[in-house]
Amino acid sequence: MTSPKSHPSNAEQLSYHDAGVNIDAGNLLIEKIKPFAQRTWRPEILAGIGGFGALFEIPGGYRQPVLVSGTDGVGTKLKLAFQFDRHDHIGIDLVAMSVNDILVQGAEPLFFLDYFACGKLEVDIATRVVQGIAAGCELAGCALIGGETAEMPSMYPDGEYDLAGFAVGIVEKDSIINGSTISENDIVLGIASNGAHSNGYSLIRKIIEKYPNELNTPLGGSSLIEAIMAPTRIYVKPLLELIKQLPVKGMAHITGGGLLENIPRILPATTMAYIQKDAWETPPLFRWLQQHGNVTDEEMLRVFNCGVGMVLVVAPEHADEAITLLRALGETVWPIGHIQSTASNAPSILIA
Structure with missing residues (x-):
């Protein structure tokens, strides 16, 4: 066996910290976020944050349980979080994008994992982000069961990070909602969004770059940037x-894909959704974006939710009761259209 080559006695000693990775900061972050995560935990958790893998027991009471999974990020809305130091709610966006997706199949979200990647770990900022993730999990009733924080020097500019989220839910097999029973005369309900949510931000950023002095302009009870x-x-x-x-x-x-592309995803081949655009009032944010960006109506409907964040289809005899119940639960909801029969090669949505 050959001996390693000797080095000068005055050679610089290098560590992981010298290479840009702060193990102590990562450990500190874990300790800071544990209380937020633990507030979201459910009885089915067998082992959570700190292990090599999180353990979650399938809830009882299911005859044929089906697991439903989803993953997503936040997109270029993150660029605005960096620019305006708004990190507290971006974690809610992350959770929402996955749990809302699995919800539409009738699934109850069970647990959530996050991935936080950065060039240099800023513990205070990362803590604010994860607090938001935990808040989103509490809103969804799911457990923040684990995640990964990756500090990768030179991969990201200083002060920037990326996020990804992963959700798993459960639904009884014969209760899966897939749109297969949608038929003529069914009613389309729209539930209000809370803004642009996490879509269309490349276009939003391009528009506001032209009007930087208007970001603090009052708009619908808040400022434009809010x-x-x-x-x-x-x-x-x-x-x-x-x-x-x-x-x-x-x-x-x-x-x-907005209203134009998402509603058709749930419709049987021989049906069409007829949506009445005047059934709800477009929020001020979208009116501002359309006016200042000179965006066409079709482009708005293809890029943004335009004030409708979730769409439901119910039988006519259940529509009024669904509206009453959702309003009692704090949602703003409107009947925005109905289902028509159509030829298989005809458009599957008409917004008029």
Whole structure:
């Protein structure tokens, strides 16, 4: 065996910290976030943060349980969080994008994991982000069961990070909501969004770059920047309560692709959604974006939720009761259209 080559006695000693990774900061972050995560825990957790993997027991009472999973990020809304030091609610956005997606199949979110990647770990900022993630999990009734913090020097500019989230939910097999029973004369309900949620922010950033002096302009009871950064609404608890009480035929989370592309995803081939644009009032944020960006109506409907963050399809005889129940649960909801029969090669949505 050959001996290692000797080095000068005055050679610099290098450590992981010298290379840009602060193990102590990572450990401090874990200790700071544990209390927030523990507030979200459910009885099914067998082992959570700190192990190599989180353990979660399948809840009892299911005959044929089906697990439903989803993953997403926050997109370029993060760029505005960096620019304006608004890190407290971006974690809610992260949770919402995944739990709302699995919700539309009738699934109750069980647990959530996050991935936080940065070039240099700023413990205070990361703590604010994870506090938001925990708040989102509390709103969704799911457990923040684990995650990963990756400090990767030179991978990200100073002061920036990236986020990804992963949610797992559960639904009884014969209770899966997939839109297959949607038929002619069913009623389309729209539930209000809380702003642009987490979609269309590349266009939003391009528009506001032209009007930087208007960010503090009053807009619908807040400022423009507050309206832009409002966290994504989490619909889990009211909609789970609704589907316990009434049959819901289909649900669509209005994210990337807007109303034009998300509603057709749940419709059978021979049906079309006829949506009345004047059934709800477009929020001031979207009117401002359209005017200042000179954005066409079609582009607005393809990029943004335009004030409708979730769409439901119910039978006509259940529509009034669904509206009453959702309003009692604190949601703003409107009947925004109905389902028509159509040829299989015809457009699946018309917004007029």
